[in-house]
Amino acid sequence: MGTACGAGFMLGVKTMQQSNQVILDIRNIKKYYPVMEGVFKKVTGHVKAVDDVSFQVHRGETLGIVGESGCGKTTLGKCIVRLHKPTDGKILYTLDGQERDLLTLDKEESFRTRRSIQIVFQDPYAALNPMKNILSIFDEPLRIHGFGDKAQRKEIIAEMLRRVNLQPDYMYRFPHEFSGGQRQRICIAKALSLQPELLVCDEPVSALDVSIQAQILNLMKELQTAMGLTYVFIAHDLSVVQYMSDRIAVMYLGKVVELGRSDDVYNHCLHPYTEALLSAVPIPIPNARKNRILLTGDVPSPVNPPAGCPFHPRCPKCMDICKREAPQLKSPIAGGDHFAACHLANPISKPCDE
Amino acid sequence: MQQDIVLQVENLKTQFKVGRKLVRAVNGVSFQLRKGTTLGIVGESGCGKSVTAHSIMQLLPKNGFIAEGTVRYTGPDGQERVLSGYKRSSKQMRAVRGKDIAMIFQDPMSSLDPVYSIGSQIAENLRQHEKISEKEARTRIIKMLSDLDIPIPEKRYDEYPYQFSGGMKQRVMIAMAMICNPNILIADEPTTALDVTIQAQILALMKRLQEEYGTSIILITHNMGIVAESCDDVAVMYMGHIVEYGSIDQIFSSPMHPYTQGLLKAVPVLGIGKDNKLGSIRGSTPDASEVFAGCEFEPRCDHCCEKCRTAPPPDRELPDGHRVRCWLYAGGEDDAAK
Amino acid sequence: MRQKTHRSSLARRNLQKLFSNRLAILGGVIVLALVLLSIFAPLLTPYDPAFIDPTQRLQPPSAEHLLGTDNAGRDLWARILYGGRLSITIGLVSSLSAAALGVIAGCISGYFGGKVDAVLLYISEIFSTFPQTILILIIVGFAGRSTLNMVLIFSITGWMGTHRIVRSRIISLREEAFVESCVACGIGSSSIMFRHLLPNTVGPVVVSITLSTAGYVLSESGLSFIGLGVPPEVPTWGNIINAAKSLDIMQNHPALWLAPGVAIALFVLGVNFLGDGLRDVFDTTQ
Numbered sequence: 012m013g014t015a016c017g018a019g020f021m022l023g024v025k026t027m028q029q030s031n032q033v034i035l036d037i038r039n040i041k042k043y044y045p046v047m048e049g050v051f052k053k054v055t056g057h058v059k060a061v062d063d064v065s066f067q068v069h070r071g072e073t074l075g076i077v078g079e080s081g082c083g084k085t086t087l088g089k090c091i092v093r094l095h096k097p098t099d100g101k102i103l104y105t106l107d108g109q110e111r112d113l114l115t116l117d118k119e120e121s122f123r124t125r126r127s128i129q130i131v132f133q134d135p136y137a138a139l140n141p142m143k144n145i146l147s148i149f150d151e152p153l154r155i156h157g158f159g160d161k162a163q164r165k166e167i168i169a170e171m172l173r174r175v176n177l178q179p180d181y182m183y184r185f186p187h188e189f190s191g192g193q194r195q196r197i198c199i200a201k202a203l204s205l206q207p208e209l210l211v212c213d214e215p216v217s218a219l220d221v222s223i224q225a226q227i228l229n230l231m232k233e234l235q236t237a238m239g240l241t242y243v244f245i246a247h248d249l250s251v252v253q254y255m256s257d258r259i260a261v262m263y264l265g266k267v268v269e270l271g272r273s274d275d276v277y278n279h280c281l282h283p284y285t286e287a288l289l290s291a292v293p294i295p296i297p298n299a300r301k302n303r304i305l306l307t308g309d310v311p312s313p314v315n316p317p318a319g320c321p322f323h324p325r326c327p328k329c330m331d332i333c334k335r336e337a338p339q340l341k342s343p344i345a346g347g348d349h350f351a352a353c354h355l356a357n358p359i360s361k362p363c364d365e
Numbered sequence: 366m367q368q369d370i371v372l373q374v375e376n377l378k379t380q381f382k383v384g385r386k387l388v389r390a391v392n393g394v395s396f397q398l399r400k401g402t403t404l405g406i407v408g409e410s411g412c413g414k415s416v417t418a419h420s421i422m423q424l425l426p427k428n429g430f431i432a433e434g435t436v437r438y439t440g441p442d443g444q445e446r447v448l449s450g451y452k453r454s455s456k457q458m459r460a461v462r463g464k465d466i467a468m469i470f471q472d473p474m475s476s477l478d479p480v481y482s483i484g485s486q487i488a489e490n491l492r493q494h495e496k497i498s499e500k501e502a503r504t505r506i507i508k509m510l511s512d513l514d515i516p517i518p519e520k521r522y523d524e525y526p527y528q529f530s531g532g533m534k535q536r537v538m539i540a541m542a543m544i545c546n547p548n549i550l551i552a553d554e555p556t557t558a559l560d561v562t563i564q565a566q567i568l569a570l571m572k573r574l575q576e577e578y579g580t581s582i583i584l585i586t587h588n589m590g591i592v593a594e595s596c597d598d599v600a601v602m603y604m605g606h607i608v609e610y611g612s613i614d615q616i617f618s619s620p621m622h623p624y625t626q627g628l629l630k631a632v633p634v635l636g637i638g639k640d641n642k643l644g645s646i647r648g649s650t651p652d653a654s655e656v657f658a659g660c661e662f663e664p665r666c667d668h669c670c671e672k673c674r675t676a677p678p679p680d681r682e683l684p685d686g687h688r689v690r691c692w693l694y695a696g697g698e699d700d701a702a703k
Numbered sequence: 704m705r706q707k708t709h710r711s712s713l714a715r716r717n718l719q720k721l722f723s724n725r726l727a728i729l730g731g732v733i734v735l736a737l738v739l740l741s742i743f744a745p746l747l748t749p750y751d752p753a754f755i756d757p758t759q760r761l762q763p764p765s766a767e768h769l770l771g772t773d774n775a776g777r778d779l780w781a782r783i784l785y786g787g788r789l790s791i792t793i794g795l796v797s798s799l800s801a802a803a804l805g806v807i808a809g810c811i812s813g814y815f816g817g818k819v820d821a822v823l824l825y826i827s828e829i830f831s832t833f834p835q836t837i838l839i840l841i842i843v844g845f846a847g848r849s850t851l852n853m854v855l856i857f858s859i860t861g862w863m864g865t866h867r868i869v870r871s872r873i874i875s876l877r878e879e880a881f882v883e884s885c886v887a888c889g890i891g892s893s894s895i896m897f898r899h900l901l902p903n904t905v906g907p908v909v910v911s912i913t914l915s916t917a918g919y920v921l922s923e924s925g926l927s928f929i930g931l932g933v934p935p936e937v938p939t940w941g942n943i944i945n946a947a948k949s950l951d952i953m954q955n956h957p958a959l960w961l962a963p964g965v966a967i968a969l970f971v972l973g974v975n976f977l978g979d980g981l982r983d984v985f986d987t988t989q
Contacts, residue, residue, distance in 0.1 A: 079560035080531075092887050125889035138880035142902040151898075152888035190649050198884075205888065220409040221587060225631035225645035247561065250590075254633040254643065277636060291565035292635050293590025297613045300594065305569055306562050309530045 033105065034241050035068040035091070035209060040100035042086050046314065058313050060086040061097070062265035065340070068209070070105075073235065073242040075256030075273070077249055077288070079310045082262040088213045088245045092130045093121075104128070106208075126156050129202040133214035135194035139186035145172075146182040149201055156205060171200040174237075175230060192223035196230065203234060211243045216251060228255060249292045253277060261285045264321035265313055267340055271349030281343065281351035283328050320354070328355055370439065371548055371581050372398035372421070372466075377434035377449070379413075379420045386654045390416040392605035393434070395680075398549065403575065403582040405596030405613075407589060411650050412602040414585045418551045421583075422468055423453050440465055441548060464494040467542035471554035473534035477526040484522030487541045494545050509540045513570060532563035536570070543574060550574075551583045556591070568595050589632045593617055601625045604651065604661035611687035621689040623666045660692065668693060720984045727980020733973030737966070741787035750778035752785040752938045761956055771958050773946055777938075783962050786938035791970070793850060793939070794920035797857035802912050804858060805865025806904070810896045812866065813873025820870070827863045835860045835922075839931050850933050853926065857919055865911055872904045906984075913978035917971040924967055940967050 042061040045054045061083040068074045076084045089095045091102060093113060102113040106127055113124060132138040140148060146168060153164045169179035175196040186194060195215060202210060212231070216224040228251065235242060246252045252259060259276045261269040261284065269282040280286050290304040306325045311317070317324050323333040332354050340352040351357065379391040391413045398404050406414045419425050421436050436449040438461065451458040462468075470476045478486060487509075488502045497505075503522065510518035513536045526534060535555060542550055552571065556564035572595065575582055584596055592599055592613065599616045601609040601624065609622040620626045630644025648665040651657075660666070663673040672692050679695050682688045721727055740747065748769075756776035764771045770779035812823040839856050846852055876882065877900070885895050924941030926932035928948075933939055935946065940963040947959040 079562060089883075094883050094886055122889045125887065128887075130884070130887050132880040132884065134880055138884055140881045140899055140903070142905075143899075151885075151890060151894075155889065192649055201884070220650070221589070221628060222409065222631050222646040223649060225633075225643040226647075228633070229643055229645055248633075249561070250633040250635045250637075253635055254637060254641075287562060289635065291562045293564075293568075293588060293594045294635055295589035295593045295617065295629065295632050296634070297593045297617050303565060303569070305566055309532055310560050310563065 032070040033067045034070040035105075035243075036101075036103035036110070037067070037087075037091070038065050038101040038103065040064045040087065040090055040102065041098045042083070042090055042095060043098045056314070059265045059316060060313055061090065062313075062316075063100075064262075064265070064267050065100075066260055066267060066270055068241060068243060070208075070241055071235075071239060072257040073244050073255050075252035075259040076243065076245045076262060077247065077252045077259060078262035079247060079288075081264065081310055081313050083265040083313065084245045084247075084262050085213055087262070088130070088211045088243065091209075091243060092128055092211050093125075094130070104209075126205045127207050128209045128211065129205060129207040130211045130213060131195075131198050131202050131215045133217055135191055135198055135218065136186075138198050139194060141186055144183055144185050145197060148186075149182070149204055152201075152205055158205075167204060171204045172197075174203075174234065175200045190223075191219055192226060195219060195223075195227055199227075199231065199234070203238065203240075206238075207240070209241045209243065211245070213245050214247065215244075217246065217248065224251070231255070249288060261288065264311060264316050266321060266352060267350075268322065268353070269351045270340065275349045279349070281349065281356040282322075282353045283326050283355070284322050285351075287327075320352075330354060369400040370397050371400050372439075372583075373435075373437040374417075374421065375435045375437070377417065377420060377436065378432040379416050379425065379429060380432045381426075381430075382428045383654070388654045389656070390429075390605055390653060391420060394600075394602070394605070394607050395434075396600050396607060396610060398581050398583060399598075400548075400581055401575065401579050402597040403584055403595055405592040405599045406583060406585045406602060407587065407592050407599060408602035409587055409650060411604075411653050413605040414602050415553055417602075418468065418553050418583065418585055421448065422462055422466060422551065423448065423451065423458050424462075424468070425453075438465065438549070460494070463490050463542075463547070464545045465547055466549040466551065467545070467547040468551040468553065469535070469538045469542050469555050471557050473531060473538050473558065474526075476538055477534060479526050482523045482525055483529070483537045484524075487537070487544055490541050491544045506540065506544060509544055510537075513540055514566075515540075531559050532566065535559060535563075535567055539567075539570065539574070543578070543580070546578060547580065549581050549583065551585070553585045554587070555584075557586070557588075564591075571595070589629065601628070604653075604657075606661065606690055607688075608662065608691065609687075609689045611685075615685065615687040619687075621687070621694060622662075622691050623668050623693070624662050627665075717984045721980055724980040724983060726976045727983075730973040730976025730978075730980065733969055734977060737787060737970050737973070738791060740784055741791055744781070744784035744788065748778065748781040748784055750781040752777060752781040753936060754778075761952075763956070764958055770962050771956065773943070773959055774952065775946075779943075779958060779962055782938040782943055783940070783966055786940050786943055786963065787966060787970075789850065789933065789937065789939045790920050790923060790941065790967075791916075793854060793857075793923050794916040794918075797854050797861065797919040798912050798915040800854065800858040801861030801915065802865045802908055804862035805867075806869050806901065806908060808862060808866045809869025809904070810873060810901060813870040814877060814892065814896045814900065816874070816877075823866070827866050830860060831863050833860070836931075839926060843931055848932065848934050850937075853923065853932055857922065861915065861919075864915070865908060868907045868911060869904050872907060873900050876900055876903055906981075910978050910982040913974050913981060917974040917978075920967060920970055924963075 040061055041063055043057040043059050046056045046058060047053065048055045064087060076087065078084045086095060090097045097114065103110050104113050104124065106124055116124065149168045150164055153167060158164050158167060168182055172179050172181055177193065177196055189197065216227050219227060234240065244252060244255050253273055256273050258270070258272050260267050261276070261282065263284050269276060269280065269285045276285060277289065280289060287304045287306050294300055304327065308325050319335050320333040320338055323329045326333065338352045338354045338357065340350045341357045342348065342350045343356050375395050377391055377394045378389070381388040381390055394417055396404065406417065408414045420431055431449050434449065435447055437445055438448050439445045446461065448458065448461065477483065484503065484506055487506050488499065491502050491506065507518045507522055510521065515521055515533060515536055529537060556567050559567065568591065571582065574580060586592060596613055598612055599610070600607045601616065601622065603624050609616060609620065609625045616625060617629065620629055624646070627644060627646040631646060633643055646665050651661065651664070659672070659674045659676050660669070660678050663669045666673065670692065678690050678692045680688060680690050681694045754777060759772045759776040761774055762768055762772040768778050768780065770783065772778055773782065808823050812820045835856070838860060842852055842856060882895060882899065885899055923932055923939060924944060927939055927941030928945045930945065932941055935942055943963040944960055947953065952959055
């Protein structure tokens, strides 16, 4: 891959329409952590943080991943960026027209693909090295990926800061001189300075005030259009996820329980958990919500997942089969694009498509 | 004081000495809490909502103090007590705290002592205020735990905080607060650290307790959705002032202050769809130690005029009780376009 | 909002904090004074500290000899000044090299964890249990007494403390988002360790260096006192006290042990004040 110099960077505004091209194909990803007990550190079980997750992300879209604590969405996000090494499965990523498994790349190819998939973290206070100024934080990744000489890189940094509505001379400042919202902009600018194609956003606005949150979300939408980005947007706030996403994946205890277009999931949700989740979200309109579904019991921990369907102990519509057999993620309509892992939505007797 | 007002706060000003600076966290806040209702105090970080609650309970840290204003509490016996006049750890204040007015905090993880069983912690609060035997306390507490939907309460009484999940710990906190049947419950961001389905459970629980026991609640939060669903009245705070105050219908249907309007537009509503744009308020909250000659919101406001910069805006109350602190509504002299 | 470019740095903020601490400034001034006195020794005394003059034995302080002479006729003031050079240098170089070893070991230990960490911890424990004095006796027995040997021994036996400090700091920082950010960009392990994590451990390490400098000056004095340090003709503060070891000298010529004692005490005190100030500076920011 040749060097992308400063001038080329500034001219390279790609407008990408949402396409059906698959950029990321997650297949059967598992991330298990062994539970060791006893003096001899015997493995007695596994924490199944991510348990057999598969889905595709299309170029230019925003896929939202939503779920409560312990559902594995953050672990999944970090697996995609290869901060965690999955226990099993494939991550197929299309780079330069070629599809390859990110987990089996050699060192050099692995290094090159790092440029293309970037991540924005939840806590803007922890994501920037307090000892370095903004210039040096941005400069190193640009330098090792060959983005031209010092002057050209400085120009790139200035341009990125402008893009996130910050003054270029802020690059000489240190992280502690910025507010939370400004720091998150800097983190976004840093991630995008490498010109990635896919950006994983791990709860990027959860730590911010409401008014700042709106600024950042709008900024992210603008940048997506301007730079032709694909987002994997991970959050626990369903309202935010719904605002940002084209498609939504709902996770529970390490599995995807529902996957579909944003409107479909909201208007015609298939899984009882999604229904409960939607009904639990408080709406800032008085008297808007009449009936709320209240789940009994706690959000379970992934250490001891129940047999059969992971949601069955709390499900108001639990059937006998749910306690025995774990449902597969399928579409009730042949060839449909709205999937649910639920025996109610996909009765066993009815033949369905993947 | 009106018959059904349990708490009246007038012109409360709370300040902190930080090094050589004086931080004016609360700058003249006034509101009332009516019996059996829920008042929501909503605002972003640094607005002073938590400090207001701590001021009422006299739980401020060493470097904090009430500089001005009064906090008046009326018990069921009709007797009025001026809480702001009591010393922090005086007998009178300690009699009120926990018994008449109870508080639950944001983080249930750190609010419980890890080395004592939850039952004994609740019992400690109960027996502080009522002269009853250990056995009787236990019976009452187990009944309360069962009321709060904690399964197998007899067993859980003796368990330690680490054995409880976040949602369960928050229920324990509520049990601790409600055990003496207080008149007022102050909940400081009670569900912020909880998952959304658990949050729904806790909010429903608090509503049920209010109906059963007639407790008046002050709910502090930054989440407008929670306010709309759980509260009867709302006070919107910014930089230590209540910028708007009214019933939830008034605030949500016809917000008057530009900050309230901006806040409501900035919240993503479920079902809003991807193609609508969120409104945002430009700029960011100033530092709490900054002093303003005029309105604190002026640097971020799109409707301001010269007066906003130079003079603090007056409080204007409409006949229906809707109150706003803004030059736009200061009767007659608005030169700014609405 | 702010219009002008404002170049600020954590270093400048820390310096400002340091200068507001009076004890730290006092400590710094004392240390600086002693260092300058040692450096400019030739300008401050016409005497050669090694020049033996039997006719001038045990002279009391006078206009000719500011602090008098020792029992070999050498000018005491000159010996104190030149002795300071060696004492301070030994203290500084030992603590710097011990810190360097400890930092590298700590970084590797903390960042990689697992077996590497276990091995390094094991080595560190072995070194900790080994008594320093015995090691010195052995090495002096084989290689003789010299400044280099002493510095070497101090370094080898002194890295463990810094190792532990750096290791625990790195372990706590290792999971931070800014480190994950580096990994996500493809930055290599050694770069992350030494360019990103290491600067964040500077605080406690600097404090450790200042405090151990004082410690090593004392150690050198102690070792020289029992005859295991540098050769006795070479002036160090410890050696000077060593030479004043007889009852007669202690009673009748107090300058001979007071002067080096005061010098050591002042230096150690100054360094401790400075170290405390530095610790306060780094503690609250990190």
